[in-house]
Amino acid sequence: MQKTYYDPSDLKKFSKISDWNQELGDAFFEYYAKVFEAGSLTAREKSLIALAVAHTIQCPYCIDAYTGDGLQRGITKEEMMEALHVAAAIRGGASLVHGVQMMNKVNKLDM
Amino acid sequence: MTIQSLHKRKSDLANSNKQLEILSNSIFENGSLPKFKDKIAETNKFPLKAKKLEILQINVGYMCNQVCKHCHVDAGPDRKEIMTRETMQQCLDVIKSTSAHTLDITGGAPEMNPNFKWFVEEAAKAGIKDFIVRSNLTIIKAHKKYYDLPLFFKAFNIHVVSSMPHWTKGKTDKQRGDGVFDKSIKALQELNAIGYGMPNSNLKLDLVYNPSGAFLPGDQMAMEKDFKKALNDDFNIQFHNLFAITNLPISRFLDYLIASENYEDYMYSLVEAYNPEAVNNVMCTNTLSVSWNGYLYDCDFNQMLGLPVTSKVKHISEYNDALLENRHIAISQHCYGCTAGAGSSCQGVVT
Numbered sequence: 001m002q003k004t005y006y007d008p009s010d011l012k013k014f015s016k017i018s019d020w021n022q023e024l025g026d027a028f029f030e031y032y033a034k035v036f037e038a039g040s041l042t043a044r045e046k047s048l049i050a051l052a053v054a055h056t057i058q059c060p061y062c063i064d065a066y067t068g069d070g071l072q073r074g075i076t077k078e079e080m081m082e083a084l085h086v087a088a089a090i091r092g093g094a095s096l097v098h099g100v101q102m103m104n105k106v107n108k109l110d111m
Numbered sequence: 112m113t114i115q116s117l118h119k120r121k122s123d124l125a126n127s128n129k130q131l132e133i134l135s136n137s138i139f140e141n142g143s144l145p146k147f148k149d150k151i152a153e154t155n156k157f158p159l160k161a162k163k164l165e166i167l168q169i170n171v172g173y174m175c176n177q178v179c180k181h182c183h184v185d186a187g188p189d190r191k192e193i194m195t196r197e198t199m200q201q202c203l204d205v206i207k208s209t210s211a212h213t214l215d216i217t218g219g220a221p222e223m224n225p226n227f228k229w230f231v232e233e234a235a236k237a238g239i240k241d242f243i244v245r246s247n248l249t250i251i252k253a254h255k256k257y258y259d260l261p262l263f264f265k266a267f268n269i270h271v272v273s274s275m276p277h278w279t280k281g282k283t284d285k286q287r288g289d290g291v292f293d294k295s296i297k298a299l300q301e302l303n304a305i306g307y308g309m310p311n312s313n314l315k316l317d318l319v320y321n322p323s324g325a326f327l328p329g330d331q332m333a334m335e336k337d338f339k340k341a342l343n344d345d346f347n348i349q350f351h352n353l354f355a356i357t358n359l360p361i362s363r364f365l366d367y368l369i370a371s372e373n374y375e376d377y378m379y380s381l382v383e384a385y386n387p388e389a390v391n392n393v394m395c396t397n398t399l400s401v402s403w404n405g406y407l408y409d410c411d412f413n414q415m416l417g418l419p420v421t422s423k424v425k426h427i428s429e430y431n432d433a434l435l436e437n438r439h440i441a442i443s444q445h446c447y448g449c450t451a452g453a454g455s456s457c458q459g460v461v462t
Contacts, residue, residue: 012383038333042333043330044333044337071324072326072328073330074277074334076279076281
């Protein structure tokens with residue numbers, strides 16, 4: 001039995017999700033490809049957003065994919081790390097901003 | 112860290128047969144990945160045949176002032192293989208009669224050949240449409256005897272093609288050695304100052320981008336745009352085109368792939384990115400590569416692997432158009448490097 005939940009080689013099999021539902025699989029991959037095309041944002045900017053989101057959702061496949069994608073696009077490690085700090089700041093901020101809720105509650109109940 | 116050539120290190124990989132062995136064993140022997148021959152046979156492209164000669168590429172020596180981590184030539188200051196004037200004369204006889212539209216001088220650092228200037232002056236007389244010299248840029252700043260190279264290039268309307276792996280110092284120096292970025296920038300500014308690379312200028316200056324690691328190049332046009340913006344914003348530098356070139360898994364790049372345990376993954380990514388359309392335009396089908404000692408190869412990579420042309424004609428002194436056309440191209444698994452994605456050649460993408 002496989003000893004870990006994640007296998008790096010599974011990333012290469014991503015397209016196989018269409019095998020069990022061709023219509024929705026095709027629709028998803030068509031949408032996915034369209035999303036990453038250059039538009040108002042460059043493909044490079046989108047790659048950096050994807051990398052930051054990958055770390056926010058802690059998806060090892062996505063981290064693998066978008067670190068490689070970034071290198072191919074000439075994105076530097078400094079740019080990658082800055083993008084991650086944006087993700088970390090929002091993530092940390094999301095916890096801390098709820099502190100206002102905690103403070104409201106304490107202020108209401110505490111004498 | 113200073114890098115040394117495989118030859119200087121007496122590495123096993125300094126022997127091209129050892130490299131060919133690696134490229135044919137393990138993943139390609141056990142069937143995990145298809146051999147290049149079988150892959151191109153899927154679209155009836157085997158055997159791959161040479162077409163009409165368009166590009167004559169002459170390697171005038173493996174000596175170089177740089178020792179880049181990824182160098183497929185295993186060039187460096189310790190390499191003594193240098194083309195003699197006699198072999199150059201044999202090349203000139205062919206240059207005068209060839210129908211090729213491009214003459215491409217490479218090395219090592221071709222300028223380090225003591226007969227380089229004489230050869231360029233003589234070759235220029237043949238009036239070939241596109242006369243390329245692959246200059247590593249730092250050579251221009253390496254010694255006062257090379258300071259006049261920009262004006263020399265201009266005098267003979269040489270098309271300068273130079274390597275630049277990134278627009279940042281960190282990534283460039285990591286691949287090409289400490290201090291290379293700063294010297295390259297100065298050299299590019301000097302070339303710009305005399306008209307090279309300027310918009311609408313006939314003095315052509317193109318840059319070559321090789322990925323600085325075990326990954327494939329991104330989209331050539333997008334990379335060119337990023338390079339142009341960064342080099343212009345940061346250093347006021349201009350150039351014409353960027354050629355995105357895939358690193359082929361031979362010589363020092365192969366050594367790096369193996370040492371960093373990236374070899375198998377890299378071969379998988381090359382095979383996965385295989386593009387049958389690129390096979391139609393691979394450079395070996397319209398190029399002839401001449402080694403420092405005058406022998407003929409389908410490309411510079413085959414030259415380094417010691418895979419000669421499969422023709423009765425083996426040496427530039429025996430050059431014969433008719434006998435070389437339609438020859439079967441010598442291939443191995445390194446050829447996947449030229450057919451990945453948009454394809455790769457010494458002139459960038461091929462699709």
